[in-house]
Amino acid sequence: MNKKIGVYICHCGGNISDYVDVEKVRKAIEGDDGVFLAKTTMFACADSSQKQMVEDITDQKLDGVVVASCSPKLHLLTFRAVAERAGLNKYNYVHANIREQVSWAHSDNKVGATEKAIKIVKATIAKVRNAEALEPVKVKSTKAVAVIGAGVAGMRAAIELAEAGAEVFLIEREFFVGGRVSQWDDLCITDETGKELITRLYNEVMKHQHVTLFTGAEIIENNGSVGNFEIKVKVTPRYFKLQCSGDELKKAIEVCPVEVPDGFNFNITKRKAIYHNYPSEYPQLPAIDMKNCTRCGKCEEVCKAIDFSQTTEYLTIKVGSILLATGFDPYEPPKGEFGYGEIDNVITLPQFKRVIHYNDDKLIWQGKEVKNIAYIYCVGSRQLNGDNKYCSRYCCTSTIHTAITAKKKYKGIHNFHFNRGIRTYGKAEVWYDESSRLGDIYLQSFEHDPPIIEHRNGQTFVKIKDLLTANKELEVAADLVVLVTGMTPRQDNSIGNLLKVPKGRDKFFNEIHMKLRPVETVIDGVTIAGASQGPKNIMESMNSALAAATKSFSLINSGELALEPTIAEVDDTACEWCGKCDEACPYSAFEKIEKDGKLIAKVIPSVCKGCGMCLPVCPTNALNLIGLTDVDVESMIDALIPNA
Amino acid sequence: MEGGKVNNSPKILVFSTEKISDPAIDMAGLLKLHYPPTVYTIPIPCSSAIKPRWILHALERGFDGVFIAADGTDCPYGESCTVKTAELMRVTQQMLKEKGIDTARLKMAAICSVCSEPFVKHVKSFAEYLSKSSN
Structure with missing residues (x-):
C-alpha cells in the first residue's frame, strides 16, 4: 500500500535557506513516490508550524511525515510528538538533517549543498515509505529497588526511595555501614564529623520499615532486566548473636591472637580477627573476619555471643531497578612514587587523617614529633604519564582543611603545600584564605617538573623549582610528607561486570549523557550515584544520590514500563x-x-x-x-x- | 567515473553512530569546517552494527568510498565495540578482495563525539585518495 507522505523543508530563518535552495529541494521531491504534500516553512519548530502539521496530518490523512531541518538531536522528539498529537504513530515520522550536515557544513558551496539536501530528503522519504507503526515494549515492574553500597550516597538514596513508597534493599559488602565518610573526622565547612553524619543517616534508614539492610552482603547473580531484576545476594554471617555485652566483647578482642593490617586506618594500625572499626559503629554488633580467623576458639571461651554455627545465606530478591552507590578507592601510590613505601615518613592523605585522629596533644609519627609537613598535591590525579587524567576534585579542599585542622590541634605546625594550582572551588575557597592567613606556605610547579623527595642524613627533604618565586629552587626539611592521593574507581568491579555497566575513559561508571542524563546508564534500570561515577565531594554525592533515587523510582512507580x-x-x-x-x-x-x-x-x-x-x-x-x-x-x- | 555533473568530487557514504560520531559530524557543521558536499551520512546506533552487505551495496551501486566513523572506545554499548567493528571491517575487506574491488575504498577511523576536526581531515584525505585512484 502506498503511503501518503507529507514533507516539510525548513528555512530555519536563514540558517538553511541562505545556503540551500529550499524551493528547489521542494520541487525536486514533490513528485516522488508517495509524496502527497511538500511544503517549505520558515521555522518548522514554531508553534504555528507544528499546529499546521497537525492539521495537515489529520485533514489529509497523512500516514508518513518528514521534516528536513536541524539535527535530530534537537528536534526529532519535537516532531515525533507532533505526529502523536495528530494521531499518527510516532515511528511514521522520520527526520532529515539538512542544517548541521548540509547548509552549515557546506556553506562554501551552495550548489553542492542544495544537491546534497535533495538526496538526503529523498533518502528520508525512502525510509518513511518503509516505516511501520511500532508500539512500545510493555513490561510490568516490581516496586522495589536494590541500593548497592551503604555509604552516604547509598543511605541517602535508600531513605528517599523508602519515603516515596518503594521497598528498598540496601546491600553493603562490608560488615558496617558508612563507607569512606565514616573514616573521616571533621568534614570541611561544617566541622561535623563523618561519624556523626553516618549516625544520622543510619538512624533514619533504620526508622523506615521498608528498608531492609544487609551487611556482609554482595550480589553474585543477576537475571532479568529493567522492571524485573532477579538478584541473588550472598550474606556472610558476622558469627555473633544479636546481644553482646561490652565487657565480654572487650575480652574477646583481647584474647584473639590474630593481627592483621587495619584497612579502616589505611593499614597504619593493626586489628584483630574479631573487630569493629570504632566503638559506636553501626550496626553495633561486631563481626568476625573469617578470612583471617584461625578458629582457635579463645574468644568463644570469654564471650557467649559468639556463634560459629552461623552459615552463609543466599537470598533471591526481585527489584525493578538497581541503584549503584559503590564509592571509590583512594589512589594507592606504587612503591617509590615520591618515596612512598621506601621513605618511612611518606604517607598518604587518608593515612594522615587517621594519624590526626589517633594523636591528641602532639603529632607523633614513627615515635618522632612532627612540626614541618609537606603536602604533595595531585598524586594519582591529573597524571602526565598514567591513566588518571582527571582531577579528583575533593583533594585540594580536603588537604587544606586537614592542614588547618592539624595546625589548630597541635602546637608549632608548619604546612608547606607543593601544589599544581589550587582548586578549592565554590564555598571551599574560604579555607584557602584561612590557611594563607594562618601562614601556610604554597609552592607551585607544573606537572612535568614535580617536586623531588630526598632522604639524606636521617632527614627527608622536598625540593621544588617554585613558579611563584620566579622558578627559584626551594627546599623544605619535612618531618612528614603527605601525598595528596586522589580518588580511583573501586579495584573490585565485580558488580559492574555482573550488571554490564559500561565504564568511561576514567574507568568510573559511565552515565548516558553527562549533562542531560547524568545518573542513568545504558543498562536500563541501573542508575549510578556518588563517587562510583567519578570523584565527588559529599554534597555532590548527595545530589547525585537524590537524582538517582528519583530516576530509579520513576521506573518502578507505575508498575509498568514502556521500552x-x-x-x-x-x-x-x-x-x-x-x-x-x-x-x-x-x-x-x-x-x-x-x-x-x-x-x-x-x-x-x-x-x-x-x-x-x-x-x-x-x-x-x-x-x-x-x-x-x-x-x-x-x-x-x-x-x-x-x-x- | 561517469557523469561528472556539477560536482565531481568522489561520492562517499559515511556510517556514523547516533551517540558518538554523528554529534561530531554535526559539530563540524556548527563550526563551519567544510568538507565535500558529496559526503552523505547514515546514522546507526553502533559501528559494530554495520552489515557488510550494506557496504557492498553502496560500493556496487555507485559510491566511490565508504567511511565508517566508528565509536572507538567511547561506545556506550561497551568495550567490545572496537573488536567487533574491526572484525566486520576484516570480513568486508575479504569480500571486496574476492569481488576485485579496491579494499582502500573502505575506510574506518574512530571518531569521538567531539572529533569534528579529525572527521573532516579523514574525509578530505579519503576523497583525495579516491579521486586520484579513479582517474
Whole structure:
C-alpha cells in the first residue's frame, strides 16, 4: 500500500535557506513516490508550524511525515510528538538533517549543498515509505529497588526511595555501614564529623520499615532486566548473636591472637580477627573476619555471643531497578612514587587523617614529633604519564582543611603545600584564605617538573623549582610528607561486570549523557550515584544520590514500563541457531528456543538495547533491527546514489 | 567515473553512530569546517552494527568510498565495540578482495563525539585518495 507522505523543508530563518535552495529541494521531491504534500516553512519548530502539521496530518490523512531541518538531536522528539498529537504513530515520522550536515557544513558551496539536501530528503522519504507503526515494549515492574553500597550516597538514596513508597534493599559488602565518610573526622565547612553524619543517616534508614539492610552482603547473580531484576545476594554471617555485652566483647578482642593490617586506618594500625572499626559503629554488633580467623576458639571461651554455627545465606530478591552507590578507592601510590613505601615518613592523605585522629596533644609519627609537613598535591590525579587524567576534585579542599585542622590541634605546625594550582572551588575557597592567613606556605610547579623527595642524613627533604618565586629552587626539611592521593574507581568491579555497566575513559561508571542524563546508564534500570561515577565531594554525592533515587523510582512507580521498540528481530525461517548472535550480544538478550521442530534464536525485548552488534555476525542474515532493516538502509543508499 | 555533473568530487557514504560520531559530524557543521558536499551520512546506533552487505551495496551501486566513523572506545554499548567493528571491517575487506574491488575504498577511523576536526581531515584525505585512484 502506498503511503501518503507529507514533507516539510525548513528555512530555519536563514540558517538553511541562505545556503540551500529550499524551493528547489521542494520541487525536486514533490513528485516522488508517495509524496502527497511538500511544503517549505520558515521555522518548522514554531508553534504555528507544528499546529499546521497537525492539521495537515489529520485533514489529509497523512500516514508518513518528514521534516528536513536541524539535527535530530534537537528536534526529532519535537516532531515525533507532533505526529502523536495528530494521531499518527510516532515511528511514521522520520527526520532529515539538512542544517548541521548540509547548509552549515557546506556553506562554501551552495550548489553542492542544495544537491546534497535533495538526496538526503529523498533518502528520508525512502525510509518513511518503509516505516511501520511500532508500539512500545510493555513490561510490568516490581516496586522495589536494590541500593548497592551503604555509604552516604547509598543511605541517602535508600531513605528517599523508602519515603516515596518503594521497598528498598540496601546491600553493603562490608560488615558496617558508612563507607569512606565514616573514616573521616571533621568534614570541611561544617566541622561535623563523618561519624556523626553516618549516625544520622543510619538512624533514619533504620526508622523506615521498608528498608531492609544487609551487611556482609554482595550480589553474585543477576537475571532479568529493567522492571524485573532477579538478584541473588550472598550474606556472610558476622558469627555473633544479636546481644553482646561490652565487657565480654572487650575480652574477646583481647584474647584473639590474630593481627592483621587495619584497612579502616589505611593499614597504619593493626586489628584483630574479631573487630569493629570504632566503638559506636553501626550496626553495633561486631563481626568476625573469617578470612583471617584461625578458629582457635579463645574468644568463644570469654564471650557467649559468639556463634560459629552461623552459615552463609543466599537470598533471591526481585527489584525493578538497581541503584549503584559503590564509592571509590583512594589512589594507592606504587612503591617509590615520591618515596612512598621506601621513605618511612611518606604517607598518604587518608593515612594522615587517621594519624590526626589517633594523636591528641602532639603529632607523633614513627615515635618522632612532627612540626614541618609537606603536602604533595595531585598524586594519582591529573597524571602526565598514567591513566588518571582527571582531577579528583575533593583533594585540594580536603588537604587544606586537614592542614588547618592539624595546625589548630597541635602546637608549632608548619604546612608547606607543593601544589599544581589550587582548586578549592565554590564555598571551599574560604579555607584557602584561612590557611594563607594562618601562614601556610604554597609552592607551585607544573606537572612535568614535580617536586623531588630526598632522604639524606636521617632527614627527608622536598625540593621544588617554585613558579611563584620566579622558578627559584626551594627546599623544605619535612618531618612528614603527605601525598595528596586522589580518588580511583573501586579495584573490585565485580558488580559492574555482573550488571554490564559500561565504564568511561576514567574507568568510573559511565552515565548516558553527562549533562542531560547524568545518573542513568545504558543498562536500563541501573542508575549510578556518588563517587562510583567519578570523584565527588559529599554534597555532590548527595545530589547525585537524590537524582538517582528519583530516576530509579520513576521506573518502578507505575508498575509498568514502556521500552523503545527499535530492537533486534529474528527471521525465524532464516535462523539456524548457531549462537553467534548470543556471543556478540553484550547484554545476553538472546535465548535459544525450539520452534516448528528446529532451534532458533529469540530476542528478549526488555533486555535488547537495539545496538545491533548481532547484525553483522549472523551467517544467514536472519537478524534485522526494527527501524533499520536491510530494506531501510539499502533503500536509503539507493536514494543517495550519485547521479541517480 | 561517469557523469561528472556539477560536482565531481568522489561520492562517499559515511556510517556514523547516533551517540558518538554523528554529534561530531554535526559539530563540524556548527563550526563551519567544510568538507565535500558529496559526503552523505547514515546514522546507526553502533559501528559494530554495520552489515557488510550494506557496504557492498553502496560500493556496487555507485559510491566511490565508504567511511565508517566508528565509536572507538567511547561506545556506550561497551568495550567490545572496537573488536567487533574491526572484525566486520576484516570480513568486508575479504569480500571486496574476492569481488576485485579496491579494499582502500573502505575506510574506518574512530571518531569521538567531539572529533569534528579529525572527521573532516579523514574525509578530505579519503576523497583525495579516491579521486586520484579513479582517474
